[in-house]
Amino acid sequence: MSEFSISRATTISRAASLLALLLIVGLAAAPWWATRADLHLIGEFATYVALASLWNLLAGYTGLVSVGQQAYVGLGGYVLFTTALFLHINPLLAIPLAGVVAAIVALPMAKLVFRLQGAYFAIGTWVVAEVFRLIFAQVTALGGGSGSSLPVEAVRSIAASRDMREWLIYWTALVLGVGSVALVYGLLRSRIGLALTAIRDSEIASASLGVRIGQVKFAVYVLVAAVTAMVGSLIFLQKLRISPDAAFSVNDWTAFVIFIVVIGGIGTIEGPIVGTIVYFLLREFLADLGSIYLMILGGVAIVIMLVAPQGIWGFVARRFGISLFPTGYHVTWK
Amino acid sequence: MDWVNAVVQGVLVGGLYALFAAGLSLIFGVMRLVNIAHGDLIVLAAFVSLVMVEATGLHPLASLLLVVPLMALAGYALQRGILNHTLGKDILPPLLVTFGLSVILQNGLLEIFTADSRKLNAGALETASLSAGAGIDIGVLPLLMFATAVGVIAGLQFIFYRTAWGRAFRATSDDKEVAQLMGLNIGHVYGLAMALCLAVVGIAGVFLAIRSNFDPSLGPGRLIFGFEAVIIGGLGNLWGTLAGGVILGVAQGLGAQINPGWQVLAGHLAFLLVLAIRPKGLFPRIEG
Amino acid sequence: MSDLLLEVTALEAFYGDFQALHGVSFSLRKGEMLSLIGANGAGKSTLLKALCGLVKAAPASIRWMGRNIGGLPPHDIVRLGIGLVPEGRRLFPSLSVEENLVLGGAVNRLGPWGLKSIYDLFPILAEKRHAPSTSLSGGQQQMVAIGRTLMSNPDLILLDELSLGLAPIVIRDIYETLPRITGNGMSAILVEQDVTRALSVARQFICLQEGRVSLAGEPHGFSRDQITAAYFGT
Numbered sequence: 001m002s003e004f005s006i007s008r009a010t011t012i013s014r015a016a017s018l019l020a021l022l023l024i025v026g027l028a029a030a031p032w033w034a035t036r037a038d039l040h041l042i043g044e045f046a047t048y049v050a051l052a053s054l055w056n057l058l059a060g061y062t063g064l065v066s067v068g069q070q071a072y073v074g075l076g077g078y079v080l081f082t083t084a085l086f087l088h089i090n091p092l093l094a095i096p097l098a099g100v101v102a103a104i105v106a107l108p109m110a111k112l113v114f115r116l117q118g119a120y121f122a123i124g125t126w127v128v129a130e131v132f133r134l135i136f137a138q139v140t141a142l143g144g145g146s147g148s149s150l151p152v153e154a155v156r157s158i159a160a161s162r163d164m165r166e167w168l169i170y171w172t173a174l175v176l177g178v179g180s181v182a183l184v185y186g187l188l189r190s191r192i193g194l195a196l197t198a199i200r201d202s203e204i205a206s207a208s209l210g211v212r213i214g215q216v217k218f219a220v221y222v223l224v225a226a227v228t229a230m231v232g233s234l235i236f237l238q239k240l241r242i243s244p245d246a247a248f249s250v251n252d253w254t255a256f257v258i259f260i261v262v263i264g265g266i267g268t269i270e271g272p273i274v275g276t277i278v279y280f281l282l283r284e285f286l287a288d289l290g291s292i293y294l295m296i297l298g299g300v301a302i303v304i305m306l307v308a309p310q311g312i313w314g315f316v317a318r319r320f321g322i323s324l325f326p327t328g329y330h331v332t333w334k
Numbered sequence: 335m336d337w338v339n340a341v342v343q344g345v346l347v348g349g350l351y352a353l354f355a356a357g358l359s360l361i362f363g364v365m366r367l368v369n370i371a372h373g374d375l376i377v378l379a380a381f382v383s384l385v386m387v388e389a390t391g392l393h394p395l396a397s398l399l400l401v402v403p404l405m406a407l408a409g410y411a412l413q414r415g416i417l418n419h420t421l422g423k424d425i426l427p428p429l430l431v432t433f434g435l436s437v438i439l440q441n442g443l444l445e446i447f448t449a450d451s452r453k454l455n456a457g458a459l460e461t462a463s464l465s466a467g468a469g470i471d472i473g474v475l476p477l478l479m480f481a482t483a484v485g486v487i488a489g490l491q492f493i494f495y496r497t498a499w500g501r502a503f504r505a506t507s508d509d510k511e512v513a514q515l516m517g518l519n520i521g522h523v524y525g526l527a528m529a530l531c532l533a534v535v536g537i538a539g540v541f542l543a544i545r546s547n548f549d550p551s552l553g554p555g556r557l558i559f560g561f562e563a564v565i566i567g568g569l570g571n572l573w574g575t576l577a578g579g580v581i582l583g584v585a586q587g588l589g590a591q592i593n594p595g596w597q598v599l600a601g602h603l604a605f606l607l608v609l610a611i612r613p614k615g616l617f618p619r620i621e622g
Numbered sequence: 623m624s625d626l627l628l629e630v631t632a633l634e635a636f637y638g639d640f641q642a643l644h645g646v647s648f649s650l651r652k653g654e655m656l657s658l659i660g661a662n663g664a665g666k667s668t669l670l671k672a673l674c675g676l677v678k679a680a681p682a683s684i685r686w687m688g689r690n691i692g693g694l695p696p697h698d699i700v701r702l703g704i705g706l707v708p709e710g711r712r713l714f715p716s717l718s719v720e721e722n723l724v725l726g727g728a729v730n731r732l733g734p735w736g737l738k739s740i741y742d743l744f745p746i747l748a749e750k751r752h753a754p755s756t757s758l759s760g761g762q763q764q765m766v767a768i769g770r771t772l773m774s775n776p777d778l779i780l781l782d783e784l785s786l787g788l789a790p791i792v793i794r795d796i797y798e799t800l801p802r803i804t805g806n807g808m809s810a811i812l813v814e815q816d817v818t819r820a821l822s823v824a825r826q827f828i829c830l831q832e833g834r835v836s837l838a839g840e841p842h843g844f845s846r847d848q849i850t851a852a853y854f855g856t
Contacts, residue, residue: 065429067370112606115613116565118425119368123561124609127602130558134599250554255437262430291441298437305431306419498728504716505725511676512712514696515705517729517774 004333008189008326016324024178031167039170043238045280046177050231051253052260052272053180054224060267061188061196062220065118068125070254071109071132072102072225074247076232078136081242084154085142091154092172095233102229106222114218126250133248147243155240169238176231183227185269188327192216197327200267251294262301265311269325274313337591339470344587346472348580349480350545353538354560355567355575356487357531363570364507364527365421370432373557374439375532379405379539380548381443384452394454394544402536409532410525417528418521436553443550451547460544479541483579486534487572493530503527555598562605568615577616581608627652627809628673628778629685633692635665635672635833642668642677644833650778650826655810657820657841660830661853666813667709669830670780673811674706675699686778700729705776709783709813711767713755719766720751726773733775734806740769743802761792768796768803778809785816797823817849831855 009017030039051073059065076098083094113124137145159165187193195216198206207213232253236242246252256279264275286293308315317323354376361367369375382404383397416435420427462474494500506513506523514520542548542556559582567578582601589600608615628650635643642665650656658666671677673684675696684692691699713722723740741748744765750758755766764784771779785793793816800823804810814820821827821841829837829852837844837852844852 059426063425065426067433112609115609118366119370119429120561120565122370122429123368123558124565126554127558127562127605131599131602131606134595134602138595138599255433258430258433266426291444294441295438295445298434298441302416302431302434302438305427305434306416309427498724501717501721501725502728505714508714508716509712511696512708512714514676515674515700515708516725516770517697517700518725519695519697 004331006329006331008329010323010326010330012322013324013326020324024174027174028171031163031170036166039166040238041280043170043173045276046173047231047235048257048260048276048279049177049273050180051228051257052264052276053184053269054228054231055254055257056261056266056268056272057184057187057220058224060261060271061184061193061200062217063200064217064221065122066125067122067250067254067258068113068127068129069224069228069257070248070250070252071125071129072106072228073232073235073253074129074132074136074244074249075102075105076229076234077236077242077247078142079229080233080236081142081148081150084150085148088154088157090157091150091237092158092168094237095172095176095230098229098233099226103222103226106225109225110218110221114214114221129248129250133244136247137244143243145244147241147246150237150240150242169234172234173238176227176234180227180231181269181273185325185327188269192219193327196220255294256297259297259301261311263304263311265313265315265317266309268311268313268317269327270317270323271311271313275311278312337588338468340587340591341584342466342470342472343476344584345580346476346480346583347587348563348576348583349476349483350538350541350579351559351563351582352483352576352579353479353486353534353541354556355563355579356483356490356572357534357538358557358560359564359570359572359575360490360534361527361531362564364503365524366507367417367421367428368432368561369417369435369531370429370557371435371439371553372432372535372560373555374436374443374553375405375535376539376542376556377443377548377550377553378439379532379536380454380543381447381452381539381550382536383540383543384447384454387454394456394540395459398537398540401540402533405532405536405539406529409528409530409535412532413525413528414521418524421524440550440553447550449549449551451549452543453547454540454543456544475544479545482537482541483576486537487576490530490534490572499526559601562601565615566605566608568618570619571615571617574615574617574619581616625652626650627654627687630673631683631685633669633672633679633683635668635677635679637668637677642833643672646830646833646835648828648835648838650809650811652777653804653807653809654826655804655812655824657824657827658811658813658830659817659820659827659849659853660836663832664830665833666830667782668833670706670782670811670813673699673778673780674704676706700774700776701731703731703775703777704780705771705774705778706780707767707771707782707784710786711760711763713763713766713770715754715756717755718752719747719755719758722755722766722770723747723773726770729774731775735772735775737773740772743772743799744769759792760788761796764788764792764796768799772803776808778811779803781810781812781814783813783815785814785819793819817853821849829853 027042030042055069079098079101080091080094083089083097084091109128113121113128116124136142142148159168195211198211199213203213260275260279261272263278265271286296304311310318358372361369379401383394383401386397386400387394420431456475459475463471464474466472494503502518502523506518506520510520563578563582564575566581567574582604585604586597586601590597626649631647633643633646646669660666668677672679675694679692681690681692686702691702723737746762747765747769784796812820812824825840827841828835831852832855836855
C-alpha cells in the first residue's frame, strides 16, 4: 500500500496566497505612497473586480445569467443618497444598509424572475432594472429624472479632513474588492460551493442526490444582490452625484462587467481579476475612440466566446494546470 | 372618451409590438435561441429604410421591397456565420455573443448616424384617420400596422404548418439528430429560420421608422417590448404573441392616461403581474 | 469490383474520452441482411450511428459503394442511401403521421417506396395519417418510424431495436413485414435484443462485446454456448 496525502493547496497556490497578502498590504498602505489620482484608479479597479466576481458567481457558477445587476448597483446608490439627504448619518454606514435593503428587495424580485429560464431569465432581470430606473425617475424627492448631488454636509460627515475622507473611501473600496473575491472563494470552498459545482455539472443528478437547487440558486441571487448594492453605494459615494440613467446604466454596470468576466475567464475565481486588468489596459489606450472602443470590446467578447470560451485565465489554467484559488482537492502519492 | 381612445390606440400599437415579438418567438421555437440583438436589428432595419428613402425619394413603405430581402439575407449570413457556432447545451455562448452583437450594432449605428433622432415621413398616411363613431378616430397608419401584424402572423402560421419549410422547422425543433437523418442540413434550416425572422424584423423596422422618432439607442427597449409580448402571450403561440402585444399596448396606453411618464412603466408592471400570476403566459404551447 | 456494398475496416468510435468501438471490421453484400447482437453498452447503437454519420469515424474506416464515407454529416449519408430507423422510434411529435412520412422522403431518392406503397404496407397508418404521430400506439409508431426511413428509398436500412418496448404480438407482426421491406434487394443491418429472433431472421450475424467483434458468421455455424460466451465475454 503506497502512502498518499490529500490537500487543497499547491505550491503555486501557496505562493500566490503569499503574494496576494503582500499585494493587499501594499495596496492598503497606498495612501502613503500613491497620488490622489492613483487612489481613485485603484479604488475603481477594486469596485470592478468586485462587480465582476459577483456576476461571475451568479452566471459562471450558479448558471443565473443576469443582465440586470445594474438594478442593485443603482439601488445601492439610491440608498446612499436617501440616507444622506434624509437621515443625516455617516454615508459609510449607508453601505451595509444598502446591502440589507437590496437583500429584502431581491427576495420578491427573485421569486418573479425565477419563473423564467435561460435567456428569458436574463431579459427578465433587465426588465426589473428598467422598472427600478423608471420608478426612481418618478421620485422627485431624490431628484427625479435629472438626479441629485450628494450634500456637502453628508460628504463632510465621513471624516474631518479631505485626505481622511479619500482614504476611508479608498479603503472601503479595497475591502469590498478583496472581500468580494474572498467571499466567492470562501463560498466555493464550502458545502454550498460543492452544491454549485454539482448543479453546474448536472442539475438532474444533483437534484436526485438531495441538492436543493432552487434554494441554493435563490440564496446566491439574494446574496449577490446585497453585495452588489453595497458596491453600488460606494460607487456613487465616489461619484458624488446620482441620476436614474447613471445608476441603472446597462453599459456601465452590466456590459463592461460581462466583458470583463468573459475575457478574463468565466467560471474561474481568477478570471474576473484578469479580466479587469485587461479592461483597464484597453480603456487606457482605446477609450478615446468612443463608440469604436465599445465596438472593439463587443467584438473581442464575441471572438473569445467563439474561439476560447474559457477566457484568458481559463486557457492558462487548463494549459498549465494551475489554480491560484484552489477549491478542489487533489491526491499526492508519496 | 379619452380612456376608450387610449384602449383603442393601445390595441393598435399592440400590433407593432407583436411584429417586434414574432421573430423572437419564431427563433426561440425553432432553435431555443434568444437573440439579445433582436431590438437592435429592428433599429438597423429602420436605418436601412432611412438610407433607402433618402437615396431614392420613394415612399417609406416602398422601402420594404429592399429592406425585407436585405434583412433576410443578413439573417441567413448571421446565423450560418456566427450564431450556428454558439448553439449547444450551454446557454451562455449565444447569450453573450448576441449581447456583444447588440453592443456592436448600437455603437456602429451611433458612429454612422449619430445620436440624432430620425423619423420617416409617410405623407398623407400619417394623418389620415377613420371615424369609428362615438368620437373615436382610428388612424389609418396604426390600422395598417395592426393589419400587417395579423397578416404576418397568419403568414408565419401558414409557413409553419402548411409548407415543407415549416415541416423542416418543426422537425428540427423536435429532434435535431433525427432531423439530420431525414436529410435536413440543420445549419441551413437554422439559417432559413433566421432569414425569415429578420424578414419580419425588416417589416417591423420600417413601421418603427414611420411611426415614431428613432435613434441608435432604441434597440434594447424594442427587445424588451417584444419579449414582454411573448411572455404575456405564452411561449410557442404566435397568436398568443399578438394578444400579448395588444395587452402590453393597452397597459401602456392606460398608464399614459394616468401620467405620461408612466407609459413604459405600466407595461413593465403588467408584464410582471402576468409573470406573477400566470408564469407560463396566457396561451402557452411549449415549455420555456 | 466485388458486390460488397459496405466495408467497415478497423472502425473506432468515441464519446468524448470514452472509446465505444475498438477496431470493428465487417462487410456487407448487396441484398444481405446482417444481425447485430450484443449486451447493453456493447456498442451496437454506436456502430449504427457511426454508419449513418451521427458519430464521427475515420473516413476510410467506412466504405460505401466504393467511396469513403466515414465522418460525413448525416444529411449527406442519407442521400447516399443509408437510412436509420432510430432506437425508440423518435418520431417528430409536432408532425402528423403523414408529415413524418413526407419528411422522410424529402431527400427525393428514386425507388419503390412512396406514400402509397407505405400505406399498402401498413394500412392502419392510412387511417391515422393526420393524427399527431405520438398519439399512436407503440407498434403503430414503429410502423411510422420504419415507413419514414423507407421513404428515403435507402439501399441499406439500419434497424435499431425494433422490438423495444413493444408487446410480443406486435413485435411478431412487425417482423412479419420485414421480408416485404427487404425483399426487393435492400440490404439491412438489424440490431435486436432478442438473440433468438435476431439469429433466425438473418443469414449473417456479428456479436459485439465491449466495442469489439467477439463472434461473426452464419448463425447455424455456432452452438448456443459459443454465442452466449461471445455475448457475455466469458
